[in-house]
Amino acid sequence: MANPFEEIPELAEAQKKMAQKVARTAYSPQKGDLIFSLDIQYVEEDAFVAIDVLRWQEGAEKVYLSLQKAGMEYRPRYFSFREGPPLLAAILALEEKLGEKASCLLVDGHGIAHPRRLGVASWLGVQLDRPSIGMAKRPLLAVDDPAGMERGSVSPIMQNEELLGYALRTQAGVKPIYISIGHKIDLETAREMVLQLADQGYRIPEPIRRADHAARAFAKGQSHLGQVF
DNA sequence: GCGACAG
DNA sequence: ATCTTGTCGC
Numbered sequence: 001m002a003n004p005f006e007e008i009p010e011l012a013e014a015q016k017k018m019a020q021k022v023a024r025t026a027y028s029p030q031k032g033d034l035i036f037s038l039d040i041q042y043v044e045e046d047a048f049v050a051i052d053v054l055r056w057q058e059g060a061e062k063v064y065l066s067l068q069k070a071g072m073e074y075r076p077r078y079f080s081f082r083e084g085p086p087l088l089a090a091i092l093a094l095e096e097k098l099g100e101k102a103s104c105l106l107v108d109g110h111g112i113a114h115p116r117r118l119g120v121a122s123w124l125g126v127q128l129d130r131p132s133i134g135m136a137k138r139p140l141l142a143v144d145d146p147a148g149m150e151r152g153s154v155s156p157i158m159q160n161e162e163l164l165g166y167a168l169r170t171q172a173g174v175k176p177i178y179i180s181i182g183h184k185i186d187l188e189t190a191r192e193m194v195l196q197l198a199d200q201g202y203r204i205p206e207p208i209r210r211a212d213h214a215a216r217a218f219a220k221g222q223s224h225l226g227q228v229f
Numbered sequence: 230g231c232g233a234c235a236g
Numbered sequence: 237a238t239c240t241t242g243t244c245g246c
Contacts, residue, residue: 004234005233005234040237041237042237042238074235074237076233076234077234079235079236080235082236082237083236083237108235108236109235110235113235114235115234120235134235136236137235138236139235140234141234178235
């Protein structure tokens with residue numbers, strides 16, 4: 001690739017169109033709601049997907065593993081077209097197996113805190129028409145660090161006059177993570193849920209950590225941290 | 230003109 | 237994301 005930062009007009013257009021479907025409606029998690037937290041490790045084009053399943057305010061249930069294919073090569077700003085399809089396929093297969101659908105998705109990547117407001121969390125939320133939250137370890141849009149060093153401190157991710165997300169300090173004195181709505185949720189609820197899920201002293205929310213660890217082991221040929229389906 | 234951008 | 241050793245710290 002001569003220039004990996006080059007825009008892809010057809011996909012940029014698809015992003016704008018899908019971004020118009022993002023709903024900022026409220027979602028209030030209820031005790032017992034099924035939450036899927038997702039991560040992928042890649043070995044070339046093989047996508048080793050891990051889905052952490054938990055019930056809100058009840059606790060972790062299990063991690064599931066599924067081998068899928070990457071949607072395309074990685075390109076900056078087009079991450080959703082690489083990681084979205086394998087996540088979507090794995091989610092649908094798992095919901096079929098469980099006979100139950102997730103109430104909300106927690107995704108390792110951005111939601112609307114994206115140049116065209118279509119990060120992978122929004123892509124997935126719109127595809128499934130389900131509440132989703134984006135949670136990234138690095139910013140895509142410019143943002144300051146939260147002024148406060150205490151757990152829960154935030155600073156706004158702004159684009160023009162619009163609030164698109166927060167840099168959120170999940171633990172005192174650690175680097176923030178970057179959260180935004182994916183679909184069918186409001187930013188304050190997303191912030192509260194992520195903070196509540198990052199309750200074990202780590203910067204990254206527990207269910208995403210579990211998915212990351214399980215996907216890592218799975219990609220290395222081990223599946224002892226989850227159930228393959 | 231050059232550099233840089235989730236995972 | 238992945239490629240990769242040792243090293244520091246809880």
